[in-house]
Amino acid sequence: MKRQLILEDGTVFVGEAFGSEQEKTGEVVFNTGMTGYQEILSDPSYCGQIVTFTYPLIGNYGVNRDDFESIEPAVHGIIVKEMCDFPSNFRSQFSIDAFLKAKGIPGLAEIDTRKLTKKIREFGTLKGKMCSMDVNVDEVVHSLKTAVLPTNQVQQVSTKRAYPSPGRGNKVVLVDFGMKHGILRELTKRQCDVLVVPHNVTAEEILRLEPDGIMLSNGPGDPKDVPEAIQMIQGVLGKIPLFGICLGHQLFALACGANTEKMRFGHRGSNHPVKDLEHNRVMITSQNHGYTVEEASLTGTDIVVTHRALNDGTVEGLKHKFHLAFTVQYHPEASPGPDDANLLFDQFVNLMETNKKAGNEACLNA
């Protein structure tokens, strides 16, 4: 069966349909990872987006029960050059096609994904719609041009209620803005006693729990659409050690008085080189972001750049000059991708330990 992707600039890509028959609109983005499609399609930060894979063959090792980054995928569509119909792997339980059908997500194969990616690189991310062949293209283009992207993605994917992930180590409040489960796995691996809380938790609620640390997760959309989180961060900063990832990093920057801006086409993939400026080391990182912290806006704030993207020089890490708080724009939990930056979770545990030993003084006078 044929299906088409219609873009807001009028471009139409006709290919083979797979997955669900639902028609969905979204911001079309590309991911340059060579593996890890299951983690990518279940990463809640893709909420409302349609993901094109630049790697030409997707689906060959199937979908298994272990590699999900969320229970309900929030992505609005998947585009590939070639979809493997007969996956082969000892862990595979179903095909992408069967999985997407069950989850109401449309797929499109056999289109020129290089052409689509080049277009996005040149013009920036575009709104698009995955449609059947009998729609009126002009009408769809018109509706895409006037469509406003949603602003409530974090609300859609964040947990509705707090839930524990018990451990015997440091007490961590993990704020779920659309958390990848890899973050929870890394904290659990380090024996942390985690309480996952919804995105709209207040600073008072967190302080009442007396945690040893607070972790801000990744999440979808524009960080400026989550003002309640910015306020919460201002309320806990300097009182509890803090570690933020991706959306958490952007929210931290906003809370400290810096600014964020939308990038032309963002960073999505598991092969992004980042320089750790403090240790003069380069890491290959996993990334998925369309916004970035505007470097010029850091002047006059109390935060400094600790990491930088080597491809385009954008800010990839920050730390507070006076408080125990640091954040990264990339994904140290990997899943998918290289775990070069995994030690940041150890660094977070060390901060919590240091602060506890100092009777919380370290946090105030870092």
Ligand SMILES: NC(=O)CC[C@H](N)C(=O)O
């Ligand atoms: N993975 C993330 O947390 C992404 C953050 C934000 N939604 C962005 O696109 O920049």
